[in-house]
Amino acid sequence: MRKARVLIDRDFAIGQTDPRLFGAFVEHLGRCVYGGIYEPGHPTADEKGFRKDVLALVKELGPTLIRYPGGNFVSGYNWEDGVGPLETRPARLDLAWFSTEPNSFGTNEFMDWCKAAAVEPMMAVNLGTRGGDAARSLVEYCNHPGGTAWSELRRKHGWDKPHDVKLWCLGNEVDGPWQMEHKSAAAYGAVAAEAAKMMRWVDPTIELAACGSSGRNMPTFGQWEDTVLEHTFDHVDYISLHTYLNNYRQDTASFLASPDLMDRFIDEVVALADAVAAKRRSNKRLMLSFDEWNVWYRTRRSRADRVKEGWPVAPPILEEIYTMEDALAFGGACISLLNHADRVRVACLAQLVNVIAPIMTETGGGAWRQTIFFPFAHMSRYGRGRVLRAQAESETYDSSYYDPRGPQEQTFAVPNVPYLKLAAVADDGGGLSLFLLNRDLKQELEVSVEARSFGRLTVGERFELRHDDLKATNTKDAPSKVRPAPLQSVSFDGGRLQATLKPASWNVIHLSAN
Known part of the structure; x- marks a missing residue:
């Protein structure tokens, strides 16, 4: 992990x-x-x-x-x-x-x-x-x-x-x-x-x-x-x-x-x-x-x-x-x-x-x-x-990206890609929302978030979007094959959030102010 x-x-x-x-x-x-x-x-x-x-x-x-x-x-x-x-x-x-x-x-x-x-x-x-x-x-x-x-x-x-x-x-x-x-x-x-x-x-x-x-x-x-x-x-x-x-x-x-x-x-x-x-x-x-x-x-x-x-x-x-x-x-x-x-x-x-x-x-x-x-x-x-300035430490991988759009096709080097890509948004009600993408295709990602200067927060709605088949689609005959499910492995105590993100998953966690 x-x-x-x-x-x-x-x-x-x-x-x-x-x-x-x-x-x-x-x-x-x-x-x-x-x-x-x-x-x-x-x-x-x-x-x-x-x-x-x-x-x-x-x-x-x-x-x-x-x-x-x-x-x-x-x-x-x-x-x-x-x-x-x-x-x-x-x-x-x-x-x-x-x-x-x-x-x-x-x-x-x-x-x-x-x-x-x-x-x-x-x-x-x-x-x-x-x-x-x-x-x-x-x-x-x-x-x-x-x-x-x-x-x-x-x-x-x-x-x-x-x-x-x-x-x-x-x-x-x-x-x-x-x-x-x-x-x-x-x-x-x-x-x-x-x-x-x-x-x-x-x-x-x-x-x-x-x-x-x-x-x-x-x-x-x-x-x-x-x-x-x-x-x-x-x-x-x-x-x-x-x-x-x-x-x-x-x-x-x-x-x-x-x-x-x-x-x-x-x-x-x-x-x-x-x-x-x-x-x-x-x-x-x-x-x-x-x-x-x-x-x-x-x-x-x-x-x-x-x-x-x-x-x-x-x-x-x-x-x-x-x-x-x-x-x-x-x-x-x-x-x-x-x-x-x-x-x-x-x-x-x-x-x-x-x-x-x-x-x-x-x-x-x-x-x-x-x-x-x-x-x-x-x-x-x-x-x-308010989007907060998050300081993240995550393992990385190197990549390259091919872009054929426009008259000039190019391949771009994308070095040091963190497995965790995230954004944190503080709402007007004192709550906090976290958007977390685990880009590792095989391993779970254990994320520890220290949230400073917030009051007491409670884990509210949380979602994960994933599927064992990365090529899975929604169609008129199977419109809900891919859909969000509750994110299970989340806890918040003493200003620190712990979450386990499954491989290749999009995750959203909302912490509500008490």
Whole structure:
């Protein structure tokens, strides 16, 4: 049995988690919208066509923010196509996913769905095929009370009160050659700065996120951030970053180490943003919007394959089926996000339903939880509060990680990977939540946690997520094959917690204040 020692003190914190850290993502991609959150005629659909079985699972999952409408889709999207009477909305060819977009679900339907799901909307504007004029018109349509052409059009469409959207993305992954109207850093920075300026003139209260690199292995990473922020630093509040973890090489130990590269990516983007501030002698500190992250590797398809399939409406594409080991790597990513709560203020799990998602549905049928559903739900429920600076001693292993995403495939060395990856969050009620990932595939891990400056604590809810078969999945026929169970080996006495974690397990322990 391996051993690990952890020291935490209530007075030493990384930062407070922002509610927006627990966000997710809905894109017009595959069956995420049509057959996912929206399916008129479904047995559970409400009068607006929203699937109530999906809404119930979304509320259980606990996202606080939803990014919309893309993603690659937004770089060719005319937002005007998705508003107004349904019978007048045009169908369009979507070049991002080689599908036909019927536009029967658009901005106003999304706002209504957000209210039904009790989440905040995060809107992205098209800075691919369009620019600042369309972006500022959308802000006016969404946020201006009335008396102008765009705001009165919204009222005419049946939404009298403004949507009051506060958080906006200035495009999506514009550094990627796969993007419609891919741009250089200088070209994107200039367009984004002008769009931001006009959007803020329409509504000075909005917050804006500029596009950072769409992956750490992009050949322009670093230079992209530096150039973009030279243009946009004074206009934006956030710089974005995206990461998808993979196990292409079927090396589980390396896969479970991959979230540590998320930590490295975050630290590097923080350094890049702060370097721009330093050159300006500015006290302003940009925050990070990690507005796409997940495990994703099996379901990629080439554009040639998509073309052969024609232009279907809502085809079943990118429907990743997640395994137990995927949930472990995913849980490690949750811990990475928590441990950077001082600078990562926004994060969006990509995506929410069917498309690389924690929730799966059958069109016309049922809905169920994938394995990655549970770590996110735990993070959202128990991750609210002050993330503490934990000092951990754990045995380590060396690893390497292969990342094929983007135009430049790379293998990264990941040395000194601790078998224990953890985050500790102190809540406002005096309690403490521990998120513990045992990355050892064969041995149990005995963890001793000394918790200083807390009052009397009692072991409350505690969960472990594991399965003897790391390739186990949840399906419509076996929707609960992988699910949390009570963590048995936990005790707390005299300010010290003792827990035994099973091999390859995700664990959550909540200590309640007496």
